[in-house]
Every structure is written in structure tokens, then in C-alpha cells.
Amino acid sequence: MKCKKCGQKAVIDLRQHNIAYCQEHYLEWVLNQTERVIEKYDMFTKDERLLVAVSGGKDSLAMWDVLWQLGYNVDGLYLDLGINDQDPYSENSRQFCQQFAAARQLQLKIIDIRAKYGETVPEMASRTKRGHTKPCSQCGLVKRYLLNKEALDGGYDAILTAHNLDDEAAFLFANVTHWSLDYLGRQYPLLPATTGFARKAKPFCRFYERETATYAILRGIQYVYTECPYAVGSKQMRNKRYLNLMEDEQPGFKTQFYLGYLRALKKGAFPHHQEKAEDLELKRCTNCGQPTRSNGVCTFCRLVEDA
Amino acid sequence: MKCKKCGQKAVIDLRQHNIAYCQEHYLEWVLNQTERVIEKYDMFTKDERLLVAVSGGKDSLAMWDVLWQLGYNVDGLYLDLGINDQDPYSENSRQFCQQFAAARQLQLKIIDIRAKYGETVPEMASRTKRGHTKPCSQCGLVKRYLLNKEALDGGYDAILTAHNLDDEAAFLFANVTHWSLDYLGRQYPLLPATTGFARKAKPFCRFYERETATYAILRGIQYVYTECPYAVGSKQMRNKRYLNLMEDEQPGFKTQFYLGYLRALKKGAFPHHQEKAEDLELKRCTNCGQPTRSNGVCTFCRLVEDA
Numbered sequence: 001m002k003c004k005k006c007g008q009k010a011v012i013d014l015r016q017h018n019i020a021y022c023q024e025h026y027l028e029w030v031l032n033q034t035e036r037v038i039e040k041y042d043m044f045t046k047d048e049r050l051l052v053a054v055s056g057g058k059d060s061l062a063m064w065d066v067l068w069q070l071g072y073n074v075d076g077l078y079l080d081l082g083i084n085d086q087d088p089y090s091e092n093s094r095q096f097c098q099q100f101a102a103a104r105q106l107q108l109k110i111i112d113i114r115a116k117y118g119e120t121v122p123e124m125a126s127r128t129k130r131g132h133t134k135p136c137s138q139c140g141l142v143k144r145y146l147l148n149k150e151a152l153d154g155g156y157d158a159i160l161t162a163h164n165l166d167d168e169a170a171f172l173f174a175n176v177t178h179w180s181l182d183y184l185g186r187q188y189p190l191l192p193a194t195t196g197f198a199r200k201a202k203p204f205c206r207f208y209e210r211e212t213a214t215y216a217i218l219r220g221i222q223y224v225y226t227e228c229p230y231a232v233g234s235k236q237m238r239n240k241r242y243l244n245l246m247e248d249e250q251p252g253f254k255t256q257f258y259l260g261y262l263r264a265l266k267k268g269a270f271p272h273h274q275e276k277a278e279d280l281e282l283k284r285c286t287n288c289g290q291p292t293r294s295n296g297v298c299t300f301c302r303l304v305e306d307a
Numbered sequence: 308m309k310c311k312k313c314g315q316k317a318v319i320d321l322r323q324h325n326i327a328y329c330q331e332h333y334l335e336w337v338l339n340q341t342e343r344v345i346e347k348y349d350m351f352t353k354d355e356r357l358l359v360a361v362s363g364g365k366d367s368l369a370m371w372d373v374l375w376q377l378g379y380n381v382d383g384l385y386l387d388l389g390i391n392d393q394d395p396y397s398e399n400s401r402q403f404c405q406q407f408a409a410a411r412q413l414q415l416k417i418i419d420i421r422a423k424y425g426e427t428v429p430e431m432a433s434r435t436k437r438g439h440t441k442p443c444s445q446c447g448l449v450k451r452y453l454l455n456k457e458a459l460d461g462g463y464d465a466i467l468t469a470h471n472l473d474d475e476a477a478f479l480f481a482n483v484t485h486w487s488l489d490y491l492g493r494q495y496p497l498l499p500a501t502t503g504f505a506r507k508a509k510p511f512c513r514f515y516e517r518e519t520a521t522y523a524i525l526r527g528i529q530y531v532y533t534e535c536p537y538a539v540g541s542k543q544m545r546n547k548r549y550l551n552l553m554e555d556e557q558p559g560f561k562t563q564f565y566l567g568y569l570r571a572l573k574k575g576a577f578p579h580h581q582e583k584a585e586d587l588e589l590k591r592c593t594n595c596g597q598p599t600r601s602n603g604v605c606t607f608c609r610l611v612e613d614a
Contacts, residue, residue: 177560264488
């Protein structure tokens with residue numbers, strides 16, 4: 001296997017593109033591909049102030065590294081969810097983020113949820129019906145709320161998340177097999193800002209997980225290897241397993257599935273479900289002032305207020 | 308496992324419904340379910356003349372038997388495709404259909420494609436680019452054309468095919484993973500008649516394959532067990548394998564996937580793709596007079612004319 005560009009020994013084989021690269025040209029390819037995706041979906045520019053959500057995993061740290069190298073103005077945000085019951089997952093993740101930012105002299109904001117709201121996310125969730133056995137849906141709520149709030153309060157132009165192609169394909173697969181039309185109408189790599197909501201972008205949506213992992217390893221980025229302990233056995237994991245089987249038998253399957261969906265959206269599939277947040281009747285939370293569909297106190301404030 | 312109705316020993320366990328039945332009540336359930344589906348999708352009535360496409364397999368013979376028992380006025384149509392190269396597949400299938408019809412004194416029309424058009428379907432296909440290695444797409448064309456022609460020429464009110472839930476789910480899965488919007492816009496259990504096209508209905512679309520097989524066996528229907536030799540290793544088979552894995556891990560998956568899709572269609576998920584045949588600009592084949600999208604001779608006539 002030889003590098004397509006220089007003929008040296010390749011370090012990675014991109015089956016779906018039918019090309020291989022050496023270390024130098026692979027790193028260059030990742031940078032170019034990211035730049036291309038940012039431009040293609042008109043995500044953001046180098047003049048804007050960006051906030052990347054970092055988890056301490058390979059995807060978000062690799063993405064922050066890529067954007068920093070490309071010259072984007074990007075700060076990090078780490079939400080310490082307090083998931084340390086089985087192993088020090090949040091502790092370790094936080095440290096990787098801090099080391100990463102310090103080595104590059106990048107700004108990292110940390111929100112320690114227990115310090116700020118009196119309870120960890122698993123503790124908050126355990127008091128609710130849905131979160132009693134698994135905190136995942138409550139955790140999603142907390143993350144969405146705080147990312148949006150921090151982006152708006154900090155005057156950022158956009159929030160970036162490092163969802164990769166495997167993530168997006170698995171989410172799409174769940175939405176399609178359950179025909180969740182609301183999600184199918186707007187699983188786009190860019191969600192424009194609307195009243196009360198910051199712009200959201202996913203510049204890594206076209207990279208396979210193995211590509212982001214390879215990038216992180218080649219760049220010497222230290223990241224947390226373990227998955228969140230609560231993710232084990234999740235529906236998302238099951239869907240990833242199905243898609244891995246399909247990808248093994250039909251290389252490029254995930255790319256084609258995801259890009260086919262984006263084309264279908266453009267051709268007018270799921271039209272009644274492409275409504276923007278501004279079309280929804282949103283109220284303001286009487287406690288925090290953030291947008292909410294409920295009357296009175298928003299779901300986030302209701303979750304934390306009993307803490 | 309006991310019958311839900313009478314408490315006798317059950318012969319089948321319907322996992323997705325969480326019920327079991329004895330032989331007598333299972334056969335009754337199949338009849339009731341079929342009647343329900345016919346009514347729900349407003350497929351046809353007992354006053355109409357129906358034509359069922361029979362292949363000699365479990366699904367089509369079981370369906371013909373059910374409709375006959377329910378008192379529908381239904382004739383059979385067997386297309387002898389001439390697939391006898393590896394084993395006498397078409398020969399055997401034809402005999403099962405003939406035995407079935409004779410035992411019930413039902414009308415069965417047989418079209419022997421080689422006798423009528425000079426070549427078997429694999430022979431015709433072997434002369435084409437797409438059909439060179441596998442005749443499946445040409446075979447589909449021949450079947451669609453002849454079913455429609457026979458229904459119209461014979462003055463039938465509708466053509467019925469015995470696609471089961473496994474078939475429909477696998478077809479839907481292919482359409483969704485490839486985002487084939489034209490098919491996604493109209494994979495409905497009933498296609499109304501339009502100029503030049505007979506009404507088409509799929510009364511067995513809600514039964515799992517194992518349910519139709521159980522019915523056929525319990526009713527003592529003799530049918531061809533082997534699959535068409537050309538179907539082995541097909542994309543349809545691969546998709547059925549994926550869906551079987553999902554159904555095993557999540558009983559009821561196929562039902563939910565298919566019914567969710569039908570609901571999504573009703574909610575307008577694929578609006579630009581629900582165009583009816585009448586909206587298409589159709590011409591008439593200058594040779595056979597059947598509707599066609601091409602100018603001059605239709606694809607079927609082009610396929611057979613060189614024979």
C-alpha cells in the first residue's frame with residue numbers, strides 16, 4: 001500500500017475513496033477535507049468566534065486541533081458531567097482536554113456541573129422517571145442546554161460538535177427505522193441560528209471514526225479511550241454494529257447512506273418537518289430566560305431545581 | 308404455549324403480537340387478518356374480478372387459498388419464465404400451481420414465455436447489458452409487463468401479488484438506504500388503476516414469511532421450496548439477512564419499520580415523489596400499444612423483438 005501522493009509507505013487506506021496516504025499526506029488530507037466541508041455547507045469563517053464542544057475523546061480533540069491548524073478562532077468548552085461512579089471517566093476526560101488546550105495555549109472553559117448545580121448528571125437523572133435506569137436522555141438535555149447557553153452568553157457565532165460519519169449514520173439509521181419525521185427533517189450538518197438558539201455545525205460529519213482516530217494518533221493527541229460507561233448496550237451502539245456489518249460488506253455504505261439523505265432533503269423529502277425553530281411557538285423560561293416549548297420553567301431548570 | 312382462543316396446544320407463536328394459536332384458530336386468524344388488510348387499504352370487493360400472480364411458492368398459493376376461502380372471485384396467472392437450467396425450477400413451480408388450481412377447480416392461466424416469444428427469460432436477458440450476468444432486472448420487467456397486460460386484456464379489476472412483510476421491508480430497506488425517492492413515494496399496499504395500468508394490491512403485506520409458510524403447511528398446500536436459483540446472493544437476500552438480525556434482536560422490528568413508513572407517507576414525507584402514473588407523460592408503444600415512457604417501441608417489445 002503506497003501513498004497516492006508521494007509513493008512512500010502508506011499509513012492508512014481509505015477504502016471508500018480507494019486511496020491510501022502516508023502520514024504527511026494523510027494529515028494534509030484531513031485538513032483539506034475539513035476545509036472543504038466547512039465551505040460546502042457554509043458553516044463559518046475565519047473572522048468568526050467559534051466554540052467547540054470537547055469531550056476528551058478522539059473526535060472532538062482531533063477537530064479542535066484541525067481547526068486550530070487551519071487558523072480558525074476557536075475556544076473549547078468542556079462540560080464536566082460528573083460521571084465517575086465506575087471509573088473516573090469525567091475526571092480523565094477533563095484532564096485530556098486541559099492538557100490539549102495548555103499545550104496549544106488555547107482557551108478552554110470548564111463547567112463543573114456538580115459545583116454549579118449541586119449534583120452530577122447521573123444524580124439529577126436518577127430522580128427522574130426516564131433517567132432512572134440510564135441518564136442518557138437527561139444528559140443529552142443538559143448538554144444541549146448548556147452548549148447553547150454558553151455560546152450565546154459568550155457571544156460566539158457558532159457551536160461546533162465533532163459528530164463523525166459513524167455517529168451521523170447511526171442517528172440517521174435510528175430516525176429512518178423509526179420514521180422520526182421531526183429529526184429526519186433537519187439532520188443537516190449546519191443548523192442556522194434562530195431566536196434564542198446559536199448556530200450549530202458539524203465539520204467532521206464526513207469522516208469515519210477510524211479516520212479521526214488515525215488522525216489523533218498520528219498527531220500524538222492524548223485522548224480518553226473508553227466510551228462513557230452508560231453508552232454500553234445503547235441503541236446507538238446497536239445501530240453502529242448494524243452499520244459496521246453493512247460497511248464491511250459494502251465499503252462506502254455509510255457515506256452513501258448519509259450523503260444520499262442530504263440529497264433527498266434538498267430534493268424536498270420531509271418538507272413539513274423542516275420547520276425552523278423560529279416557526280415554533282417558543283416561550284421564555286421564567287427562571288433562566290432560555291427558549292422553551294413549555295409554559296413557565298424550562299425542562300433544564302425543572303431538572304436541576306430539585307438539586 | 309397455549310392457544311389464546313381455546314387454550315389447546317398452540318402451533319405458532321406470533322412474537323410481535325405476543326399471542327399463540329392452535330391450528331384451527333391460526334387459520335381463522337390468517338383469514339381475518341387478510342380481510343382486515345383488504346378493507347383497511349380499500350383494495351377490492353367480492354363483486355370484482357381479481358387476478359392473482361402465482362409463482363408456485365408458499366406466499367402466492369397461500370394467498371390464493373385464503374382469498375378463495377373468503378369468497379373472492381379470483382383467477383390465477385402463472386408466467387412460465389423458463390428457468391430450468393440448473394434444476395427444473397419453473398417446471399416444478401408450474402406443476403404446483405396446476406395441482407393447486409385443479410384441486411379447487413380454480414381458473415389458472417399459464418403463459419409459456421418461450422412458446423410465445425421464442426426464448427426463455429434468462430435467454431432474453433443474456434443478450435442485454437444489464438442482464439448478462441443475472442437476468443433479475445429483465446425478469447422483473449417481463450413480469451410487470453405481462454401481469455399488467457393480462458389483467459387489462461382479461462378485463463380484471465385488479466392484479467394481486469403476494470408480497471409479504473419480509474419482502475416489503477427488504478424493498479423499503481433498499482429504497483431507504485439508497486434514498487430512491489421515486490420508489491419511496493409509492494411503496495403502498497394499493498396502487499390505484501390509471502390510464503394503461505391496472506390496479507395493483509398486496510393483501511399479504513402484513514404477514515411475516517414464517518406466517519405464510521405455516522399457513523401453507525397447515526393447509527396441506529404443496530409448493531416449491533427452493534428459491535429461484537438467480538435470487539441466491541442477491542441484494543434483496545442480503546437486505547433480508549440484515550432485517551432478520553434486527554427482527555431477532557427487536558421482535559416486531561419489520562412490522563414497525565413498514566407501518567412507520569406507511570404513516571410517514573400519509574404525513575407527506577415524500578410529496579414530490581407521489582406522482583401518479585397519469586401525471587407522467589406516457590406514450591403508447593407503437594408495437595404493442597401498452598403505455599411506455601419511451602418514444603416508439605416499449606422496453607418489453609425491444610427485449611423480445613430480437614428473439
